[in-house]
Amino acid sequence: MRWITTTNHKDIGSLYLLLALLMFFIGGAMAMVIRAELFQPGMQLVDPQFFNSMTTVHALVMIFGAVMPAFTGLANWLIPMMIGAPDMALPRLNNFSFWILPFAFTLLISTFFMDGGAPAGGWTLYPPLVLQTGAAFPFVIFAIHLMGISSIMGSINVVVTILNMRAPGMTLMKMPLFAWTWLITAYLLIATMPVLAGAVTMLLTDKFAGTSFFSAAGGGDPVMFQHIFWFFGHPEVYILILPAFGIVSAIVPTFARKPLFGYSSMVYATASIAFLSFIVWAHHMFTVGMPVVGELFFMYATMMIAVPTGVKVFNWVSTMWKGSMTFETPMLFAIGFIFMFTIGGFSGLMLAIAPADFQYHDTYFVVAHFHYVLVTGAVYSIMAATYYWLPKWTGNMYDERLGKLHFWISTISVNVLFFPQHFLGLAGMPRRIPDYSVQFADWNMISSIGGFVFGLSQLMFAYVVFKTIRGGEKASDQVWEGAQGLEWTLPSPAPYHSFTDAPVVK
Amino acid sequence: MAHASDHYYVPHGSYWPIIASVGLTIGVVGAASAFNGSSTGYAVLAVGLAIIFYMMFGWFGTVIRESLKGEYNEQVDRSFRQGMMWFIFSEVMFFAAFFGALFYARMLSVPWLLGEDSGAATHEFLWSSFNEAWPTNGPAGVGGEFQTVGAWGIPALNTLLLLSSGVTITLSHWALKANDRAKTVLWLVATVLLGAVFLGFQAYEYIHAYHELNLTLESGIYGSTFFMLTGFHGFHVTLGTIMLIVITIRAAKGHFTPDNHFAFEGVAWYWHFVDVVWLGLFIFVYVL
Numbered sequence A: 001m002r003w004i005t006t007t008n009h010k011d012i013g014s015l016y017l018l019l020a021l022l023m024f025f026i027g028g029a030m031a032m033v034i035r036a037e038l039f040q041p042g043m044q045l046v047d048p049q050f051f052n053s054m055t056t057v058h059a060l061v062m063i064f065g066a067v068m069p070a071f072t073g074l075a076n077w078l079i080p081m082m083i084g085a086p087d088m089a090l091p092r093l094n095n096f097s098f099w100i101l102p103f104a105f106t107l108l109i110s111t112f113f114m115d116g117g118a119p120a121g122g123w124t125l126y127p128p129l130v131l132q133t134g135a136a137f138p139f140v141i142f143a144i145h146l147m148g149i150s151s152i153m154g155s156i157n158v159v160v161t162i163l164n165m166r167a168p169g170m171t172l173m174k175m176p177l178f179a180w181t182w183l184i185t186a187y188l189l190i191a192t193m194p195v196l197a198g199a200v201t202m203l204l205t206d207k208f209a210g211t212s213f214f215s216a217a218g219g220g221d222p223v224m225f226q227h228i229f230w231f232f233g234h235p236e237v238y239i240l241i242l243p244a245f246g247i248v249s250a251i252v253p254t255f256a257r258k259p260l261f262g263y264s265s266m267v268y269a270t271a272s273i274a275f276l277s278f279i280v281w282a283h284h285m286f287t288v289g290m291p292v293v294g295e296l297f298f299m300y301a302t303m304m305i306a307v308p309t310g311v312k313v314f315n316w317v318s319t320m321w322k323g324s325m326t327f328e329t330p331m332l333f334a335i336g337f338i339f340m341f342t343i344g345g346f347s348g349l350m351l352a353i354a355p356a357d358f359q360y361h362d363t364y365f366v367v368a369h370f371h372y373v374l375v376t377g378a379v380y381s382i383m384a385a386t387y388y389w390l391p392k393w394t395g396n397m398y399d400e401r402l403g404k405l406h407f408w409i410s411t412i413s414v415n416v417l418f419f420p421q422h423f424l425g426l427a428g429m430p431r432r433i434p435d436y437s438v439q440f441a442d443w444n445m446i447s448s449i450g451g452f453v454f455g456l457s458q459l460m461f462a463y464v465v466f467k468t469i470r471g472g473e474k475a476s477d478q479v480w481e482g483a484q485g486l487e488w489t490l491p492s493p494a495p496y497h498s499f500t501d502a503p504v505v506k
Numbered sequence B: 001m002a003h004a005s006d007h008y009y010v011p012h013g014s015y016w017p018i019i020a021s022v023g024l025t026i027g028v029v030g031a032a033s034a035f036n037g038s039s040t041g042y043a044v045l046a047v048g049l050a051i052i053f054y055m056m057f058g059w060f061g062t063v064i065r066e067s068l069k070g071e072y073n074e075q076v077d078r079s080f081r082q083g084m085m086w087f088i089f090s091e092v093m094f095f096a097a098f099f100g101a102l103f104y105a106r107m108l109s110v111p112w113l114l115g116e117d118s119g120a121a122t123h124e125f126l127w128s129s130f131n132e133a134w135p136t137n138g139p140a141g142v143g144g145e146f147q148t149v150g151a152w153g154i155p156a157l158n159t160l161l162l163l164s165s166g167v168t169i170t171l172s173h174w175a176l177k178a179n180d181r182a183k184t185v186l187w188l189v190a191t192v193l194l195g196a197v198f199l200g201f202q203a204y205e206y207i208h209a210y211h212e213l214n215l216t217l218e219s220g221i222y223g224s225t226f227f228m229l230t231g232f233h234g235f236h237v238t239l240g241t242i243m244l245i246v247i248t249i250r251a252a253k254g255h256f257t258p259d260n261h262f263a264f265e266g267v268a269w270y271w272h273f274v275d276v277v278w279l280g281l282f283i284f285v286y287v288l
């Protein structure tokens, strides 16, 4: 019962993180099916409809079920400790935000057992294709509504906590970057999730209530859906990466034993990324037939995002410059993040060039791009954060040897998995297909092998985490020699209520 | 900022959130099955809604009791206020999606269907006989011939009603601040009545549109945007009116003091938000 009624930010944070881990493995299993089918050309294991369901639900589960809840879990655990608060500002709402999710994902996954199977039109839900979904259709829409409600309430909580619950003296510009990036992420969520809700509601009424939003016959336009969706969708990808920036900005200074280089420029870069993310959405739609001015505007605006992103990478590298560095597991993941996220940033820049995107669009090149930013970006940061703060949460040290092993196996295999997909895409292999012509066979097989190894090596992560929860060498309160911030002034494991009296920040 | 000596307040655990999740889930499962043509769907939906209503009574009741006992400090009050403001912001963005659809259709996709700009070939080869600018139900004339609702009849009257209700609720707020309970309640009742009359007119207008103008939800893009925008707005007015009724009762019971009445202000903000959305609707849906 404690877990069902809890209003404690640590309990709720743990629930979020556990849900995220579970969904990570469910989504991962779907990815294994995808890579198994693509191991060789020809139809091997599953029928095309099911294959498409796999790609669709894999994406929805990973985005809404794994990465977002993991970040929210981290926010729950860390933000009150970082800003010197006792808990989140609205603890019962916090509980509600979490407990919607298990239901929402049960609904989503249950669609596999419905007439016509799970949705198979892609996670982007483009009409008219998505309107052909069978009995699953309204269930998917409502599952998305529920996830949206959960994220909006969770974000309201984060914003209010940060704006209202800081300890005396903790001015905004003294906050750890994780709090800053989450503040801005939460703002993006509150601004865009309702737009997604609107878009899917229009899908629902187009299918069941006879509206014509996305039907040209009635004067609507299917491309309109894409505009509304990506108005949500592009800020969403930043929702998936900004908290990661905050995590890396916490870990790199600790293990370089130097303060973060350019703190205030980091804050401004985050804010400008958030602003720009609202005016670049149509870079996902270069090939739909937009007017040329549109193509140009969205091309230049997109390229501009590379500037604040570059500022961040520069600052992380400068933080490490001449630092006395050590390479514990969190740092390895953070450095891995910096390298591989930057690869994804560069492929993003290539995609941003509208004429070039006519070649790349809907190929495996795009798949490689977003997996570099999402897997070796967002997911790596979550793993870095887990290793970094786990001793604070549990009071126990994780197994450093296994952690490092996990990092190296993951990093090698993830590159074997995704790097060849650049080549496949450039050579013209389309995404979201279960079969392909034979010239793509070699790289696909290599990619699949990388995929299986990467998938299996994540079991190691789960093993290390659970082992640390159960016991292990006791961690000190400071845990990491170079760590700064209020959370390290608390005992390990952190007490049930972080700060019952406000600490004073100098 | 709370003084360092003030203890923080953290509410105790509660079953209401899980009840809310269960209610929501049952509700959407029911609605989804109903959409899929299952005859039990509506019953399941009704059960879900019943649970949600029960939950709202319970959850808000708990909060009201705790608040009356004076358990909340100033910081909690601020959290509630800020939370409400961000919630209203999210609602604004929800309407933005539908306004966006309206603008996109009127200013881009319909002109393209008529052959402007890059739509020239589409027009020529697919819909060459289509020549009807806004208001339109598209090249296929989905839903059949229809007429639109004039702006200067009921909609203008409704604008007046809502604007006056914005005034009455402010008068009520002033009365509350002056600790004049009778006037507070009186102006609140006036606000509720204005809201109710608005809803009545809106219902009348819908009936009129369906029966005499053949303007329905299925009247192509015009009908879609018209009914979804005004419909969601009407739904929010309904919610707002219910919320107003609740705070009227609470004001009559003397729950609010001149310097502690978050619930009142939260509802008032919500009401102003509904008001502003209506102004947008009046201009962009009815007048222009």
Ligand code: HEM
Pocket: A124, A237, A238, A240, A241, A283, A284, A302, A303, A305, A306, A309, A344, A345, A346, A347, A348, A349, A351, A352, A353, A357, A360, A361, A362, A366, A369, A370, A373, A374, A377, A378
């Ligand atoms: C330098 C920054 C970035 C640029 C310039 C950029 C650019 C682009 C472009 C132009 C596309 C569309 C490609 C196409 O469909 O033809 C794209 C797709 C995508 N990007 Fe990025 N991107 C950047 C960073 C990110 C980040 C940080 C994330 C997430 C963490 C991300 C996630 C995605 C996803 C998920 C897609 C594919 C969506 C889909 O079609 O399913 N990108 N990116």
Ligand SMILES: [Cu+2]
Pocket: A233, A234, A237, A280, A281, A283, A284
């Ligand atoms: Cu994008």
